[in-house]
Amino acid sequence: MDNGLEISDRVIPIKKDNYKVIEDIICRNTIYSMPVIYVTKFWGRYPLRVQSLAYRLRGVAHTLVEEDTDVSKVLKESCHGMNSHHGSIGIYYPGSSALYKIITTGRYEKHEEILLDRIVNIVCRYMNQQARDKMMTWEGVQNELLKLRYVSATEKKAKAENEVSEVYENFSDELEEKERTIKELNNRVIALQAENQGLRAKYEQVTEIPLIYYGVEDELYEGEIKDQILEMLHNQMSQVKKKTRKEHILQDILECNEITGAVDKKRKDIKRILKGYTKVGDSLKCDLKAYGFAIEKEGRHYKLIYKGDSRYLFTMAASGSDSQHGGGNLSAEIIRDML
Known part of the structure; x- marks a missing residue:
């Protein structure tokens, strides 16, 4: 049981005699440890196979379904219109880190399998990001x-x-x-x-309909390519004429995509690692390896190669003659060429 709600691979029907269950979820009067999916009807039918959805999300989310369409009218009043209705699907998360999500299903009328995969992927991505003991x-x-x-x-x-x-x-x-x-x-x-x-x-995003496709470049670390693209688009905004179609498109993309902060974290980490270094000791080598560099000794210098990609090769003196600027110059070169 999850706070009184059974964890099951079956759907939980919502009728007039038990509509308070979904009302308390929408109004955050009751919090469960797992997300809740609420599927409504349109013209007497569901937009997807609800039992198949419940089975695929077993142990990950509760699947509730609107059995009596009159429930939507009651919820509209008691939940101030925040409920899903007329065939839409509501996803209600247990914590405050993610907002409720209402998915309209009209454009999936002939693509039921894509809609089913999308709901499963959204819930699984959320659960994968939760902290665990x-x-x-x-x-x-x-x-x-x-x-x-x-x-x-x-x-x-x-x-x-x-x-x-x-x-x-x-x-x-x-x-x-x-x-x-x-x-x-x-x-x-x-x-x-x-x-x-x-x-x-x-892999989980394979079933989504993408705006653009990945090329042949592999990500050197999680979130790199997305952050780099969003950062370039953000910089481009200052050069685009105001109140034009180009500005509106860029603004929409930037508002709908959140920067993960992976690139910015990498910049801060390399500055911290190289700050004021005077020699390449075991501790510095360990930090550079953890960052992703392979280290090779060549005479009085070291070669730093990031993630085995020879395009990102940097030279580092075995002993920093200028502890005030040596590390700063090298970190600036790495940031300029790679971050």
């Missing part, structure tokens, strides 16, 4: 196990220190090496998870 994820469990092993290793280290100094020194070196390895592997896991989320988001 670290112990409910594989990474969180692995990190807790690593902490336990670290405590055990520390206790062995103390015992070895008391017994033989030589054994302690060897064990200390081994422990430090293991800690570095664990940190690098954790950074790699985080990078792969971000890449996986980006691929999942692209």
Whole structure:
């Protein structure tokens, strides 16, 4: 049960005798842990196969359906017209991070499967973005196990220190090496998870009708291509004549698409990593690898290659002669060429 509402793979019919269930959801009097989908009728029929929708969203969302069309008239008064009606579909989220969504279904009359996929994708994308307790994820469990092993290793280290100094020194070196390895592997896991989320988001959008199509360029990190395009369009707005069709089209696209902030975060991260560096030590190497750079030593310099793409190659001195400007100049070059 979810706050009194059964979690099921079947639809929940809404009639005059139980319309308060959907009224409380729309008016936010009752909050459930999962989104609620409310499908209404038009001319006595639903715009899609409601049982198929309920089955595909089992354990992810509640599927409620309008069985008595007179319910819409009652909800119009009690919910101040915020309810879906006449064949539209309402999506009501449990938290305040996302607004209610009403989908009109007229243009999907002959494309029922596309409408069905769109509803499922919208709900699944929302649920994928919700924060989860670290112990409910594989990474969180692995990190807790690593902490336990670290405590055990520390206790062995103390015992070895008391017994033989030589054994302690060897064990200390081994422990430090293991800690570095664990940190690098954790950074790699985080990078792969971000890449996986980006691929999942692209896959889920396959059934949408896109405005433009992706080319052959792969995203170097999740949200990169979308943010770059929206940023360029935003800059273009200042050069477009006011009150023209071009301005209206650009304005509409920018209002309907939100920048994820991925590119801006990358800019801030590279500035932080390179700020005031004086030499390329283990800590700086670790941060650069976590950022996505492969590092190769060439004489008194290092080559930085981003995500294995040789088009984005940068040279970094092994020791920064000017700690005030060296890191700033390199981060500015990376931002200019890649971000």
